[in-house]
Amino acid sequence: MVPRPPETTAGTWPTALTAIEANKILVRGYPIDELMGRVSFGNATYLLLTGELPTPSISRLIDAILVGFIDHGVTPPPTLAARHATTSGAGVSNAVAAGVLSFGRHYGSDVGLCVQLLEDGLDMAGSSMLFASASADLAEHLVQRDRIPPPGFGHRFHTSDPRVTRLMQLAHELETEQLHTQYLRALEHALSRHPALDQERLPINIDGAIAAVCGDLGLPKGVAEGLAIISRVPGLIAHALEEQARHAPMREIDLASHRYDGPAERHLRERR
């Protein structure tokens, strides 16, 4: 508990997001009905979170982030929390809430922590830009402080996560400074060479890639974390609806025995 804050001027408190009048809704200044049908959901999300619409290339990157974290099958803790809420008979919004609540520092919420780690690492490197040296120092520091795996590194299943490769490649095509993604790669390399660490075990994970790309886009860590949350909500809903449709209530959700019975691998045609 904290002491009561001083009153804001004239007894009013400001908000800069959405103006509401009777029969009129302005999102960051734009009439919402003008945005509908003209602007994608990814772009509207960026507008709401940052104040401006993205350029086309940033738009594409934001969508790639949002698509990349949209689902990861049945095993992530948020997905299982959502399925357990559903098996008790609770509704879809409860499943989403239970899932989002299960974004902790080991899953999902490490996006914000990784943004912070990269900012700290870049501060250590300073204007020298000697990432190899700075990241080796940071790796040593992390080992000493028992912060292994660091946020943004390591995965239960993937040693070379295809989402990371793809997101880094898309970011590379953008004409922005790429200090965060470069630093992330340097740190991955430093970790792989650290004598105390098993070199295979700490690949960049998707949380780390999202953090670095958001850092390069100048997005604060709250926005990076927010994008990860937004991204996963369709996945949580899909699992809740599948649980309702295909499984008996109050079943034991035995992790070891699920099997995938969806479509076989397929590929996009020439689209867009």
Added chain:
Amino acid sequence: MVPRPPETTAGTWPTALTAIEANKILVRGYPIDELMGRVSFGNATYLLLTGELPTPSISRLIDAILVGFIDHGVTPPPTLAARHATTSGAGVSNAVAAGVLSFGRHYGSDVGLCVQLLEDGLDMAGSSMLFASASADLAEHLVQRDRIPPPGFGHRFHTSDPRVTRLMQLAHELETEQLHTQYLRALEHALSRHPALDQERLPINIDGAIAAVCGDLGLPKGVAEGLAIISRVPGLIAHALEEQARHAPMREIDLASHRYDGPAERHLRERR
């Protein structure tokens, strides 16, 4: 509590959403890294929820739904629940969960109820397609059962919601049967003429428009409700981040005294 369900075959339980192997992730069969950068978040959401990618015109409609419900300023209950979570010092994911939890039958969750209402109304109308007559009967039924406002009708601020007009117009451009949207309009008309009801008070609201459009697209009510939830998550995050950035913790959030200080009204240039 229910009795234990019979075992599924061979001790396994199926899921058709996302297949995970080491270094490979297939969402409804598509490699996720192939979707990244090629498919919008709205399209990936549709894919995950329905099993297939949308046609371009459906894609545009899904994005319009998602953009249309993205935020409604500071007064909706989910937004205020999110801001109260934030003022206590809880993180962004908690704000989202508190917000999503506050989707009840009067706000947000009425999307699913409205889909049901429209299905029931269309059942009553049967093959006759005499919507004027059927909807007048349904209006009478709703008045008798004290179900006024029905789900999908009425708004605290808007008498003619610009989002509804726009979404109905976009749906009209689609070449699908439009029974649900037509029925919704017929029911609005019947309600406006019912002698027991104040004719100004029950316009179609955005929840109703989303329900009808999803009905016309053949989406089940769980998906319609899910789209409403997905849509609002960026808004909840934006309010949480603004609360963190601009306001003291533990403040009293006095609804009567907020003011908008964002950009003045502005318009899209020729985009897309």
Added chain:
Amino acid sequence: MVPRPPETTAGTWPTALTAIEANKILVRGYPIDELMGRVSFGNATYLLLTGELPTPSISRLIDAILVGFIDHGVTPPPTLAARHATTSGAGVSNAVAAGVLSFGRHYGSDVGLCVQLLEDGLDMAGSSMLFASASADLAEHLVQRDRIPPPGFGHRFHTSDPRVTRLMQLAHELETEQLHTQYLRALEHALSRHPALDQERLPINIDGAIAAVCGDLGLPKGVAEGLAIISRVPGLIAHALEEQARHAPMREIDLASHRYDGPAERHLRERR
């Protein structure tokens, strides 16, 4: 969404729970510091929910309800949702929220539904008090409507739940009318004799017993449901803390392979 309600008189809205002044807190009229050390938590809970302190015999029954539903090992959906939230690194309050969210109509929230079922059954029986006949009719109705198991009946593990036996026995010692508990027993009997039902499968469960006892105490269904929620919170916290203390983060929580390693069976000495 519903139309804006009419203003309450004089722009104020009432609350009858707790009065706050500087350095003074009155819960239902009692200074909170006077309650502390003199009144048990169960009694303070009853005071807050109903407006008055309980008699000693009601007090004992409320505590029995709260103790009876406090934990049920690792398999209930709320417990697993709480453990999944914890394994991701989220904090104790998140685990509690994820657990409470997982009270659906098949678990926990059936307490309120069962109160309703009993009220309906007693209405059907009317002043005749012919519970055998009325409950047979209700059993038939439930079978016809495919509402098997009804709320308050059936359990995954227990055919004769010791908590039910004990709670019914404690309720029996009270000098109140016991229509709800009698009706519940009559309905259990009717279900066991219904030809379409396997007679072993639908014992009264603890949710049903709580519902009936609350009905006999004249507590509304919201309070009955509330007591079930309150009761389980210590269990959710205990599982979250045990998960933090004894298990690695991001583990797969495989239901089939847990084992109990706590104290062997023991008994209370002469206490109280």
Added chain:
Amino acid sequence: MVPRPPETTAGTWPTALTAIEANKILVRGYPIDELMGRVSFGNATYLLLTGELPTPSISRLIDAILVGFIDHGVTPPPTLAARHATTSGAGVSNAVAAGVLSFGRHYGSDVGLCVQLLEDGLDMAGSSMLFASASADLAEHLVQRDRIPPPGFGHRFHTSDPRVTRLMQLAHELETEQLHTQYLRALEHALSRHPALDQERLPINIDGAIAAVCGDLGLPKGVAEGLAIISRVPGLIAHALEEQARHAPMREIDLASHRYDGPAERHLRERR
């Protein structure tokens, strides 16, 4: 995300809380039906969280903690989050979850932080037990680090919180070492004398008192935080039920204009 943890022995994972067999439930070894009617909810809570039943004097203190934080009227963030969830039409369990989610570092969750602060302070004091000196150093440290108010200090309304006085008095009657409560008082004194701080503004609050008493009882910070959560759940439910019973859905909950209309101040007779 972290690498997959090594398998626990024999593919099983342990839990020491509650053993379940058909028709048998042992909580920390005690048959639950034996606890029902013989052990209070506060004692069962202590048993579940710590492994043993409390002594009578500890039992009284635990109940005093649980009663002391049970409700604080309409203004705390968790209460408002719960009321906003309810006004949207969401159910009681959602209101509880939204409330518990709103335990952040400024409200509720500062209990755990304050336990940590006291442990750190006692470490600094070491065996010297010179609390005046050590707490002055800690106060200086907190001011320098801009950690004012520290967890456990300051309140929006109360300058001398009656709950704190009462809880400290009850703790004083116990025959345990009271280092944490003594240190808390010493730190309050040091803060009141620090030249940079307004001496009236930083009284011990109830979170601080709970933290110190739990520290003296040897309860870890997770348990202290857990007790605060358990304590408030009845309050959240009472507000949700009152909101349902007395207020229109979708109302604007205007903080500035509530009024208390419950019973006037009254006092316990000779009880116990």
